[in-house]
Structure formats: C-alpha cells, structure tokens
Amino acid sequence: GAGVSQSPSNKVTEKGKDVELRCDPISGHTALYWYRQSLGQGLEFLIYFQGNSAPDKSGLPSDRFSAERTGGSVSTLTIQRTQQEDSAVYLCASRAGPNTGELFFGEGSRLTVL
Amino acid sequence: SQQGEEDPQALSIQEGENATMNCSYKTSINNLQWYRQNSGRGLVHLILIRSNEREKHSGRLRVTLDTSKKSSSLLITASRAADTASYFCATDAYFGNEKLTFGTGTRLTIIP
Numbered sequence: 099g100a101g102v103s104q105s106p107s108n109k110v111t112e113k114g115k116d117v118e119l120r121c122d123p124i125s126g127h128t129a130l131y132w133y134r135q136s137l138g139q140g141l142e143f144l145i146y147f148q149g150n151s152a153p154d155k156s157g158l159p160s161d162r163f164s165a166e167r168t169g170g171s172v173s174t175l176t177i178q179r180t181q182q183e184d185s186a187v188y189l190c191a192s193r194a195g196p197n198t199g200e201l202f203f204g205e206g207s208r209l210t211v212l
Numbered sequence: 213s214q215q216g217e218e219d220p221q222a223l224s225i226q227e228g229e230n231a232t233m234n235c236s237y238k239t240s241i242n243n244l245q246w247y248r249q250n251s252g253r254g255l256v257h258l259i260l261i262r263s264n265e266r267e268k269h270s271g272r273l274r275v276t277l278d279t280s281k282k283s284s285s286l287l288i289t290a291s292r293a294a295d296t297a298s299y300f301c302a303t304d305a306y307f308g309n310e311k312l313t314f315g316t317g318t319r320l321t322i323i324p
Contacts, residue, residue: 201312
C-alpha cells in the first residue's frame with residue numbers, strides 16, 4: 099500500500115478483555131516495529147521484526163503482550179487480559195530493511211482500557 | 213530506558229524566530245534521525261545524519277552531530293505556526309541492534 103496502515107484507529111475495552119491491533123506495512127518493507135506511546139510521553143520500543151529472523155521481543159512489558167508477523171507482511175499485536183495501564187497509543191512503523199534509515203509510521207491505534 | 217533525551221522538554225517562541233532542540237544519547241550509533249509528530253498523529257521523518265557527518269541541512273532544518281559528546285541539535289530557522297509539533301530524536305545502533313530508540317521529545321509551540 100501507499101503507507102503504513104493500522105487498525106482499529108480507536109479501541110475502547112474493559113479491563114480483563116483481550117485486544118488485537120493490526121499493522122499493514124508498506125509493501126516490500128522487511129523491517130517492522132511496534133512502539134507504545136503514553137499520553138504526552140516518548141516512544142517505548144516493544145518489538146521488532148526483520149524478515150524471517152527471530153523477532154526482538156526485548157521491549158514487551160509483560161507476557162500478556164505478544165506479536166506475530168505472518169508471511170513477512172501484516173503484523174498483529176495482541177494484549178491479553180488488558181489492564182488500565184495498557185491504555186496508550188500503539189504505533190507501528192516499517193522500513194525497507196535493517197539500518198536503512200527512515201521509519202514510516204502509521205497513524206496509531208489508541209487503546210483505552212476502562 | 214530511553215537512549216535519547218531531548219531538551220528542552222517544551223519550547224515556546226514567536227513566529228519567525230529560530231528554534232533549537234538538543235538530543236543526547238548514551239551508546240555508539242550508526243546514525244541519528246529526527247522526527248516530527250503533530251498532535252494525535254504518527255511520526256514523520258525529517259532528517260538523518262550519519263555518524264561520520266557533522267552537519268546536515270534540509271530546507272529550514274539544520275542538524276549537527278557531535279559523536280564525542282554523544283549529542284545532536286536540530287535548528288529550525290524562521291519558524292512558522294505550522295512548525296508547532298513534538299520533535300523526537302532517534303538513534304540507530306550498529307548492525308546487530310536495529311532497535312531504533314527514541315528520545316522523550318521536545319514540544320515546540322510557535323506563537324503567531
């Protein structure tokens with residue numbers, strides 16, 4: 099596609115429910131990143147996928163968070179048993195390859211846990 | 213933990229003035245990038261400077277990099293109201309660690 103697409107743009111859920119956030123990167127981009135941004139804060143790295151290599155999961159805050167990338171394209175970030183502190187904007191970004199410079203960001207998925 | 217730290221955290225200037233933001237980082241880098249984020253939107257890439265470069269220009273943007281001090285600055289000249297946004301630096305470490313790490317951001321407000 100023309101840009102990085104994320105869905106849903108907004109998600110309101112109740113504490114304890116599971117949520118799935120989707121990212122469709124730019125076609126041909128092998129590197130895909132997930133970040134979390136709390137209100138007025140910087141970006142917190144969550145996970146990084148590069149081609150068929152094992153993902154770098156070092157930023158996932160707990161075992162309630164997981165992500166997969168199917169066929170080297172679309173990625174899904176899953177948060178199980180959501181907590182109020184999970185409320186944030188989840189940003190996805192892609193780039194052509196490792197250390198290739200510019201990241202292209204989606205508009206984010208705003209998650210609110212009640 | 214954040215690799216980059218920007219300062220100031222917030223900056224308000226009159227339209228037409230120059231705005232300078234600084235970024236410090238902790239480990240060796242391959243390159244450093246600056247991004248802009250309008251409220252409620254995703255980030256947009258502004259400029260990239262490699263570790264062997266000291267200064268780079270793009271339109272009204274000027275970026276400097278001092279690897280000995282592990283710091284960078286972003287200068288926006290002749291600011292406009294439309295420059296109001298948050299600005300983030302991001303560091304790309306050497307191959308083997310492609311976890312592009314962002315700083316905490318500077319919130320820039322241009323007063324018309």
